Amino acid sequence: xxxxxxxxxxxxxxxxxxxMNWVKTKLALEDxxxxxxxxxxxxxxxxxxxxxxxVKEEGHKLLKVSPIGEHFRLLIERN
Amino acid sequence: MSxxxxxxxxxxxxxxxxxKQREKDIFVARIxxxxxxxDADKMIKAAELAKKYGRGFCHFTFQQSIEIPWVKLxxxxxxxxxxxxxxxxxxxxxxxxxxxxxxxxxxINPYGVVDAAGLAAKADERFFGVETPHKFKIAYAGCPIxxxxxxxxxxxxxGMVEPELHADLCNGCSLCVTLCNSRGNGALKMSEETQLxxxxxxxxxxxxxxxxxxxxxxxxxxxxxxxxYVGGKHGRFPRWADRVADxxxxxxxxxxxxxxxxxxxxxxKRGERIGYTIDRLGLEKFRREVCGDRFTTAHTWNARxxxxxxxxxxxxx
Numbered sequence: 001x002x003x004x005x006x007x008x009x010x011x012x013x014x015x016x017x018x019x020m021n022w023v024k025t026k027l028a029l030e031d032x033x034x035x036x037x038x039x040x041x042x043x044x045x046x047x048x049x050x051x052x053x054x055v056k057e058e059g060h061k062l063l064k065v066s067p068i069g070e071h072f073r074l075l076i077e078r079n
Numbered sequence: 080m081s082x083x084x085x086x087x088x089x090x091x092x093x094x095x096x097x098x099k100q101r102e103k104d105i106f107v108a109r110i111x112x113x114x115x116x117x118d119a120d121k122m123i124k125a126a127e128l129a130k131k132y133g134r135g136f137c138h139f140t141f142q143q144s145i146e147i148p149w150v151k152l153x154x155x156x157x158x159x160x161x162x163x164x165x166x167x168x169x170x171x172x173x174x175x176x177x178x179x180x181x182x183x184x185x186x187i188n189p190y191g192v193v194d195a196a197g198l199a200a201k202a203d204e205r206f207f208g209v210e211t212p213h214k215f216k217i218a219y220a221g222c223p224i225x226x227x228x229x230x231x232x233x234x235x236x237x238g239m240v241e242p243e244l245h246a247d248l249c250n251g252c253s254l255c256v257t258l259c260n261s262r263g264n265g266a267l268k269m270s271e272e273t274q275l276x277x278x279x280x281x282x283x284x285x286x287x288x289x290x291x292x293x294x295x296x297x298x299x300x301x302x303x304x305x306x307x308y309v310g311g312k313h314g315r316f317p318r319w320a321d322r323v324a325d326x327x328x329x330x331x332x333x334x335x336x337x338x339x340x341x342x343x344x345x346x347x348k349r350g351e352r353i354g355y356t357i358d359r360l361g362l363e364k365f366r367r368e369v370c371g372d373r374f375t376t377a378h379t380w381n382a383r384x385x386x387x388x389x390x391x392x393x394x395x396x
Contacts, residue, residue, distance in 0.1 A: 044261055052254055052294055053189065062294035065254040072257060 007075070008032060011040040014071055018046050022054045025076070029060060032078040037063070040074050048072050096169030097155070104152040108132070110162075111170035113203035114181040114196040114219070115143035115227075124165035132158050142216065143180045144170045171208055174349070176215045176340065179203040184221035185238070191221030192287050192303050193238035198329055206336055212347030212356075216312075217336060223286045223306070230320040230384065231311045233353050234339050236332055239285040239325060239377075241302040242278065248297035249275050255289035255298060262288045264386060281389055285325075285377065305332055307374065308384060309339060309365070310354030318354040321362055322384030324374035335374065342369050 011028050013021040025040050032038060042051050048065075055062050055076055064075040098107045110125055117125075122145075129137050129147045132154050138146040150158055162168065170178050179202050182188065184195030199219040206217070218227040220237035229235025251274045259267040266282035267289060269275070276289070285306075289298040304326030311320030327335060339353070342365065347356040357365050378387035 048254075048257060048261065049288075049292065052292060056294045061250075062252050062254060063250065064252050065257050067257060 007037045007039050009036075009038045011038065013040055013042045013047070015043065016047075018050045019054075021047050022051050025051060025055070026058070029058075029076065029078050034078055036078050038076045038078065040076065041068070041071050042074065044070055044072065095171040095173050095175070097150075098146075098172060100148065106150050106152060106155075107138075108147045108150045108158065108162075109140065109170040109172070110145045110147065111168050111178050111207070112144045113178055113207070114199035115183075116196055116200070117145070121165060121167055124167060128158070128161060128165065128167075131161070142170075142178055144178050172214075174211055174213050174215075176206045176209040176211060176217065178207060179217045179219070180227050180232075181219040182221050182226045184219070188221055190224060190287070190291055191238060192240040192300070193219075193221055193236075193305060193329065195219040195221040195227070195236075195238065198236075198332060202333060202336055205333060206340065209340055211340060211343055211353075212349050213352050215340065215343065215353065219305075219332070223284060229306070229308050229311070231313050231317070232308070232320065233310065233312065234336060235308040235311060235320055236305040236327075237308075239304060239306050240287040240290060240300045241285055241326075242283070242287065242289050242298045243301035244276060244278070245297050245299060246273075246275055248295050250295050250297075251275060252294060254292050254294060258288040258292045262286070281378075281387060284386065302326060304328055306384075307332075307335060309369075310352075310357045312352050312354055318352070318358075319383060320354070321357065321365075322376060322380045323362075323366060323370055325377040327374060331374070335369075338369050 009028055013024060021042055028038055052062050059079040061077040063077055066073045096109045100107055125145050129135055133147040133149040138148060140146055179199045181195040181199035184193060185191030186194055216232045217234045218229050218232040220227045220229050222238045225237045229237045253269050255276050256267045256269055259265060263286050264282050264284045266279045267276045270277045290300055307324040307327055308320035309323050310318060312318050343353045346360060347353060381388055
């Protein structure tokens, strides 16, 4: 935790459908300070299409998308 | 009843839109709706007509029109007057261009790349009711997802978009690669050298998933247009349409409707859907006479028109 911008929260949203996965992501982002990062794990299919779009719409930064098995880990920086 | 029939406005019956039910002298009134959009006040009027003349319910047709079942033959005159007063009109049936259908398109849907509903409404004004050898259905879809089923219509369009990467805006997140693999045709991969996505031109199906998904707007639309399918139908003997052109402009879709309908009127036999006219005369003749050199495809597509035939596959054969 040497850097302020390190990931401060991890949210496992495997099995959580749209739009609840986004609602949970949004609430978690609201708890962060601007510039802090959140990691979420979401499912393939609708979630990987919808959650990143909502992240973008609300002005947060999507820094990285990493496939892990049939899921994806998103690294998001709060605006 | 023959007196009644004689008194009826001949135009009403000839134009179609009144379909006999199983019951004697009872008809379904089919109200014309273009592009699947109807003004809310007109929708209320249609509902009032259903209460007054029908049995208080409406039916949504597969072709996006509104039907009022249980209208009595003896009420036709009065029904017709109320319909006119409400600013509504009857749809058609028989061997004609039908009400043109569409999805909401780019004005509403994030994946839409063309104004499907707007174009369908314009096309409907121009071509609805034009006489053809058999029924002729036209659909406009906003993107390759193709919700209004362009491949199942006599003439179908879907929006398509060629993406271009502005590398200076890309943060290397790789979401586009993920989306292209799961929703597109796997045309993108991350370059190990540059850490930027690279597009395989041969595999790209121009769906625009990368553009919609990109969180930094590094992927932008370089070129937008319509894919064109002809000869699709459902029914007892379904036929999948042939993909005949790509990246056709908005205005050119109208020109193509005119050319295709003209060709069909010249070559189609009475009662023969255009897909079967093409089967009988050959797709090459259709391409030559309707598309010529002007309307071409972006790839050599497979028979379904959904994936490009790759050069490596051709070489293997």
